[in-house]
Amino acid sequence: MTDTYTRLVSKGLGRDVAKKLGLPQPAALRRYEPGQPLSNGPVLLEGSSPGADELAAELLRWDVDVRRHAVPRERLGGIVLVLDDVESPDDLEKPVLTAASSLRDLAPNGRVVTISRAADGSPPEVAAARQGVDGLLRSLAKELRAGATGNGILLADGVTATAPAALGALRFFLSGRSAYVDGQFVRISSASGELPADADKPLAGKVAVVTGAARGIGAAIARTLHRDGATVVAVDIPAAGDHLAAVANEIRGTALQLDVSRDDAGGRIIDHAVRRHGRLDIVVHNAGITRDKLLVNMDRGRWSSVLAVNISAQLRINEALLASEHFRSNPRIVSVASTTGIAGNRGQTNYAASKGGVIGMVRATAPLLAGHGGSINAVAPGFIETEMTARMPFATREVARRLNSLQQGGRPQDVAEAIAFLASDAAGGISGEVLRVCGQQLVGA
């Protein structure tokens, strides 16, 4: 999908004109490729807690050039702001303003990552400080330019800044894998999880099922999981079998033509994965449909088909997964939700109900998987450049594309990267979460 405007304003006369007129100037995002360095420059680690010291040691082990004090005018790949010990809003001032003086040195596509603690359950003063980080980070993300992003890691009480999932999330946010994730927090609820032996193959040895894998975001997820080392079972409805076969052959996986809304879908998915590939570690619920209509004009067919495919099918498949003895070794489920399910969208009541349902289902299922070291999370994409969005009317599409902090639409790969991260053991301590891949959408939630 070409974004002609972005091409026009990225160089030469177009760039100068756009700058003069104050038009949006979306940057070319730094996206992950195997072998790419974690950060595109030194990382400034700001903070004085014990967690900050331990993190600095960890970053050094990742071959990251760590700075504990800013070197004036040195281009920075990232700024990590460790605020896990703030107990009063007053505690924010020093580290935040120190970091602020380095923001001008942040390289294009640089990263700001805050590490702080979740506010819930803490005394008022502490909660105020912790929740203050939320507002701070979300506003800062809107100020960053040139492809730079700001995201936060929230540690639950008792979880250290060097817990596996905290480190996994830090790696994700610093890297090109999070290119289109901006202004978001991810909560680390436990010390579960494990960092991969090979950072370029975090899913090595895993067997993953991706539904709706024939095209668009699903195909990108299948390719990304394969790139990260997983053996992929690509699932889609029989009518999409030709595209599905092409994807499966490209990524050396197997194609399973299956309507996920069939009653026996869960059993057939487990059966195929276990019989053909010996195990099942990851299930990505991506299959989804839209049948848009204003609620006043909604008919039963449009309503029920969307709910059946987008949420009921996931519930039925999850029941089968939870009951299966083959899905008990650090199992991971990742569902594709939508920012529509959070903020709503005119003409999409059925779709939003189904996607809101996905979020509710994910939160409620997390405790059920915890016993097996498992996790379940959702990714909520914003405006992604796909065949579906390419069919939107021109003006609507242009507006939707620009109304986010990165001033551009995301790519299917951006959603896939977030899913691959949440499907990895490095994210084991993250469960019941919804991670938005929306470039920090400005409208709605």
Added chain:
Amino acid sequence: MSIDGQPVNGHEEPAETRPVSSARSLPASALHRAVVVGGNRIPFARTGGAYTKSSNQDMLTAALDGLIARFGLQDERIGEVAAGAVLKHSRDFNLTREAVLGSALSAETPAYDLQQACATGLETVLGLANKIRLGQIESAIAGGVDSASDAPIAVSEGLREVLLDLSRAKTLPQRLQILARLRPKDLAPDAPNTGEPRTGLSMGEHQAVTTAQWKITREAQDELAYNSHRNLAAAYDAGFFDDLLTPYRGLSRDSNLRPDTTLEKLASLKPVFGRSLGAEATMTAGNSTPLTDGASTVLLASEEWADQHDLPKLATVLDGEAAAVDFVHGKDGLLMAPAFAVPRLLARNGLTLDDIDYFEIHEAFAGTVLSTLAAWEDEEFGRTRLGLDGAFGKVDRSRLNVHGSSLAAGHPFAATGGRIVASLAKLLHGKGTVNGRPALGLISVCAAGGQGVVALLEAQ
């Protein structure tokens, strides 16, 4: 005893007491089992429809790639791939190998083309299964493809001779002399047709004679066609083809399938074959297969190979038999060879029609199936032509073409065998055992030139 005047194996003993292995050159114990792992085909399209612009190589490659995706065979070196087409361009001399090279299989997979008219597909299965049984190969893909839309058109014999002579001529006067031989009629292209070279009659006209001979009624033919459409539609609705078929060029079901056809609609069609016979013409476009484009593939393997690759084993290819009839002199109908092949095959395996749980009799025309069944039920045919004591037997119609056949699916000549083998193997596997023994399935395919190939499959 003999069948069709040809002793089956030199022994004159009743079929039912003959040792099963007597006709084999090797004791059965020395052979491996050849199993059907699964299959893949593209939906069949009526000629001039969705695949009009697709070549045989395009379609065969698509069918192969779907099979590869289903079973994760990317970069796999398969023992051998055999496929063929009935209507074939001269440039497609290495059709199957070219399709393999264009697929996701290892480029080190050998392949060959085979052609036995409409029996091509089934014959590739039998030939490759035999190689697996002998231990020569461990895995194989059998297949077939045909396009009547993208049919080769040749130049006339006159033009061809002129062009060849011209290429050998050395001087201008020689060339002019050769060119002067050309006549306007030489410029008319020579399109393929379904006519038999030795009789000039089309296959439909041949069958019309046989249909009349066996007194097959219009109603019986229409009913068979109706059941074919109904059964195929039901199989699609039940998801039976979800792991047997990969969509192609926008088609996800056979375009010839008419789920809503009725006996009344079929009865309203005008006869198209046999109109010049004395008898009433009964064969219509509804109870005859249309010209069709499509491709099919079947994955075969030794049990060991299937196990090593964690692949399913649906059915064993037990045995096969070919037969031919003298239709030129009118001794038998053009498409009646299976009527002789099946009795020989079953006799060799100590079986009767009653032992068969599923019959797959290719519906070239409804009349073909019904004439064959009538011959088997006929006392005189049994005695005089099969050398039996009476009629060969009766096919339980509830076991016949239970998920539809060519009348509904269409019939891209060489692709029909693969369609049937994969569907029957899945059907048998689902059935499992009957009265404590593995379910048995029989395939019968008639072919041009008075030929027929039949095969026996057993559930795994």
